Amino acid sequence: MTDLLIFAIFFAALAAMNFYRLVKGPTAADRMVAADSADILISLAMVLFSLYTGRGIYLDISIISAMLGIINTMLVGRYLDKGRWLYHAEDNH
Amino acid sequence: MQKTRFPAVVSTFIVSYAFWILLTWSFSAQELAAGAVVSFLVALFSARFFIHERSFWLFNPLRLLIALFYWLGVFMVELFKANWDMAKRCFGGCKKVNPGIVKVPVDLKSDYAQAALANSITLTPGTITMDIAEEDGQTYYYIHWIDVQKPSGKEAGDAIKGTLEKWLRRVWE
Amino acid sequence: MLRIIIDVLIVVGAFFALAGTIGVMKMPDTFSRMQASTCITTMGVIGVCLGALLYAIFIMGSPSTAVKVGVIAALVLTTNPVGAHAIAKGAYQAGIRPEKRMETDDYRRDFDE
Numbered sequence: 001m002t003d004l005l006i007f008a009i010f011f012a013a014l015a016a017m018n019f020y021r022l023v024k025g026p027t028a029a030d031r032m033v034a035a036d037s038a039d040i041l042i043s044l045a046m047v048l049f050s051l052y053t054g055r056g057i058y059l060d061i062s063i064i065s066a067m068l069g070i071i072n073t074m075l076v077g078r079y080l081d082k083g084r085w086l087y088h089a090e091d092n093h
Numbered sequence: 094m095q096k097t098r099f100p101a102v103v104s105t106f107i108v109s110y111a112f113w114i115l116l117t118w119s120f121s122a123q124e125l126a127a128g129a130v131v132s133f134l135v136a137l138f139s140a141r142f143f144i145h146e147r148s149f150w151l152f153n154p155l156r157l158l159i160a161l162f163y164w165l166g167v168f169m170v171e172l173f174k175a176n177w178d179m180a181k182r183c184f185g186g187c188k189k190v191n192p193g194i195v196k197v198p199v200d201l202k203s204d205y206a207q208a209a210l211a212n213s214i215t216l217t218p219g220t221i222t223m224d225i226a227e228e229d230g231q232t233y234y235y236i237h238w239i240d241v242q243k244p245s246g247k248e249a250g251d252a253i254k255g256t257l258e259k260w261l262r263r264v265w266e
Numbered sequence: 267m268l269r270i271i272i273d274v275l276i277v278v279g280a281f282f283a284l285a286g287t288i289g290v291m292k293m294p295d296t297f298s299r300m301q302a303s304t305c306i307t308t309m310g311v312i313g314v315c316l317g318a319l320l321y322a323i324f325i326m327g328s329p330s331t332a333v334k335v336g337v338i339a340a341l342v343l344t345t346n347p348v349g350a351h352a353i354a355k356g357a358y359q360a361g362i363r364p365e366k367r368m369e370t371d372d373y374r375r376d377f378d379e
Contacts, residue, residue: 004321010343011314014280014287021290021299029296031359035361036349037290037303040342041283044314047335051321059334063116066357070345077352080360104363115337119329132313178308180285183302187292192364196372215347222299222347223353223373238352239301245372 004052011045032076039069097137098104101144104152107137108143136223156264163260169220178219182239193241194223197250199232201258206265208234213257220253268324272317272345279313284322288308295364307346 018041019032050058088092109132117124119235150156182189201207211222214236224235245248288297289302315335322332335343 003273007280007288007314010280011283012335014283017287018290027296027362029353029356029360029362030299032353033296033300034290036346037270037286040307040311043338043342044279045311046337047314047318050331051326052269052327056331056334058339059331063334063338066342067345070342070349073349074348074352077349077356078309080353082359089333093283110322115333118333143306175281176305178281179305181303183285183289183292183305187289187294187298187302187317190294190298192295193300194371195372212344212347212353216304216308216343217349218308219301221300221304222351223354237297237301239298250267 001052004048008045008048008052011041011048015041021075028076028080035074036069039065039072041068057090097141098144100149101140102117102136103147105143106132107139107152109135111182126257150205151263159260160264163264167256168213173255175217175219179239189240191240193250194235194236194237195241195243196245196252197234197236197253198247199234199254199258200252201232201262201266203265206261210254210261212259213261268320272320275313275317275320277313279310279317282308282313283310288368290322294359296362297354297364300350304346304350307342311339 007008015038018034018038022031025034027030043066045060046062046065049060050056102105110128113128113132114125117128137216199210199212207225211225211234214220214234219239220238222234223237226235227235236249238249238253241249243252286302286307287304289305292301293299293302315338318335319332319339322328322335
């Protein structure tokens with residue numbers, strides 16, 4: 001039983017290691033990549049912790065966290081791209 | 094802007110209703126009715142982004158079977174090999190990198206097939222599709238490659254895509 | 267026996283996640299760091315979710331947990347490349363370049379000049 005808890009703590013520690021790049025990274029893209037990786041690692045830790053405790057609520061939180069991480073990444077990427085996609089969409093149709 | 098068509102709404106409704114059932118996984122009448130209403134509204138607003146060409150290509154069982162074999166068999170092997178290569182690079186001190194951006198021709202025609210190939214290439218560690226351009230009727234991908242071995246063109250395309258393109262053509266065309 | 271299989275799957279996921287984290291921390295330029303972070307979101311997610319799926323089906327015996335774990339894996343695997351593609355193109359268009367100039371760079375040749 002405890003091995004699941006140990007793995008969950010290990011994944012949380014990996015997410016904390018990603019925060020080094022989040023603080024230090026020279027550009028916005030570096031910070032966003034580190035934040036996205038940390039988000040997915042936290043989701044995985046939450047899956048394992050949910051199996052350890054046997055409560056389903058952590059799985060729902062994990063799904064929401066993964067979805068919001070993807071949306072954040074896409075928004076920052078499109079912002080760095082100077083919002084150019086809006087004009088492309090209107091040209092094509 | 095494209096107009097919303099009725100068959101596109103139906104197929105989007107089926108997909109989002111299946112997703113609702115998977116997420117809730119309870120079969121009481123109230124939850125099913127609420128899911129039907131919500132996924133019909135979602136389908137009404139998002140069908141024109143989701144479906145562009147034929148509406149019911151997703152529900153052909155033979156294609157679904159081939160697509161399943163592609164994702165679980167062929168693609169997983171490629172994924173594991175690329176991951177192993179990347180892990181060796183990372184544990185070896187991150188010094189053996191030779192990054193660059195190459196331009197690769199692609200022969201697929203359908204929108205879905207192009208999107209699936211671009212996503213497969215991005216999902217394997219070591220290659221990221223950055224942009225898709227079209228020149229003279231030929232589609233080109235710009236791919237960031239962490240270890241450039243061959244110059245741009247057909248050879249680099251063979252080294253990156255491998256057999257993925259053949260399988261995707263079998264699924265979608 | 268089943269516990270050993272589950273533990274091996276989770277250890278495989280943890281190994282690749284560790285590799286990706288080290289890559290994110292130590293790789294020399296922005297785009298290489300993106301490549302390393304892909305390692306976390308593919309093999310790490312597949313290993314851990316496969317192990318969790320087996321655990322939920324055979325030891326906990328609850329199908330709703332298994333379905334939710336499967337949905338997490340499918341969701342991350344299908345949506346992550348979209349985000350990676352968006353942020354790679356956005357970073358390049360915003361003028362972020364590696365310090366050492368890349369030897370083959372067709373994107374700069376076609377779009378910058």
